[in-house]
Amino acid sequence: MEGLDQAKLNAAVKACEFLKSNFNFIGIIGLGTGSTIKKFINVCKDLLENKIIVPSSFDTAIYLVNMGYSNIRDPITARSVDVYIDGADEVSEKLDMVKGRGGAFLREKSIALRAKTRVYVIDHSKFTGKPYLYLKPIPIEVIPAALPVVLDGVKSLGNVEAVLRMDSSKDGPVVTDNGNFIIDLRFTSPILEPAVMHERIKRIHGVVETGIFPSFLVDYVVVGYPDKTVLLQRGA
Template identity: 40%
Template sequence: MPLPSKPEVSTETIRPPLAPQVIAGEGLNVIEAAKRLAAYTAVDRHVKPEHTVIGVGSGSTVPYVVERILEQGQELNKNRVFIPTSFQSRELIVNNGLNLGDVDQYPTIDVDFDGADEVDNELNCIKGGGACHLREKVVAEAATTLILVADYRKNVSYLGTNFDPGVPIEVVPFAYAKVLKNLRAMGSPNATLRMAVRKAGPVVTDNGNFVIDAPFARKDMMDPFTLTHKIKMLTGVVEVGIFCHMAQAAYFGNADGSVTIKRNDGTTEEVASPSQQK
């Protein structure tokens, strides 16, 4: 396994994150701009020259993470290896000319960046809206530091506040009907098999499995650790799209150009937008 050598510090200039209103003028809508702001701020704070193995999550926010890492320059990035969590993030790595690795070669990752469908006040989160949560969880567990990046809609007090499809659950195909029956009996009467768009039949994950979306009542969602364990014990379940106590921090881009940072020590920081700081 080729081990990354120690990088030199880049002397290239990195531009500061722009506020969503400014980016909206560049053609991005406010939500996209908020995603970019979260991603840029998180990369600026957590990708250090000594970080050589970096996890790349999945979804629509992560491309901004890669965009910002690329701005650190070739001198640093040529000595880094990037670990994908999905077909999508593998493409992102390869198409940007970054070095591709995998978690079986690099079971210890310096820092991993990933999106989330919702994040609560204890940094528990729902993931798997894009059916990538199995690989995402493996990479997140391999990482010394997991950083979540999202727009303000994902910042909630308890899981299930805005994200209503339910808990994404990857299952082996032949067990899906049995697991659906189990979930309905467990308190998710509206659990459904996720169907594909522009393809007949169910969504098939990067691992060849199916996904069930299982909405649970608020009382269950307020104890995500217990719920995750109960679901994971169902035979046929491969992985549950709830990540408990895994992230060190979550960065949320806000519509006004500020960034809210929630940390696993319970602290919250509000970073004013550059225009507010003047």
């Protein structure tokens, strides 16, 4: 665990240095959710303190407030974002991603779609080096009233098990910041065309968003190791 913590910290430090060295236009920064993003917030105070920050979740917003930041803007009021920083749960060789263990992927994707540049910060255990997605379940956010329809609809996807995500801190399912449920889709075979699978899932009535982030939503990925970092660029 210590090795992964160091890897996350190294990636966060590298991402901060990369942003400060290569982007002079930053006025509005979008921030994702998760432990790596919290490390980024901790190590990149000098970059964040003079910027407008658009958090992707209540969790990130509360963390920022507790760290003393007041320059926070709700995503609904930010029409564009200069740079978006986030983590990921799985990254393929082609830089397709799976996100969503923190449950904030709908808002994360909404901010990523309006960002001019997107930088993802991960530890090496999240980078598979494979040309497909296979390691993590694909989360989908669904409207509660449509849950039975969604559970029937995902059967058309083939070899997949649909599991309603339950909340360990209370009785019942996880409820997102948007008031929806999350279903984790556990595929028994690799997802060779993530963008196509994303579109297939979105066509199911009741599905609001998927945790598949196709590579067109990715510009850079900083991969942290215990003793180094690697910067990956889409199309490089």
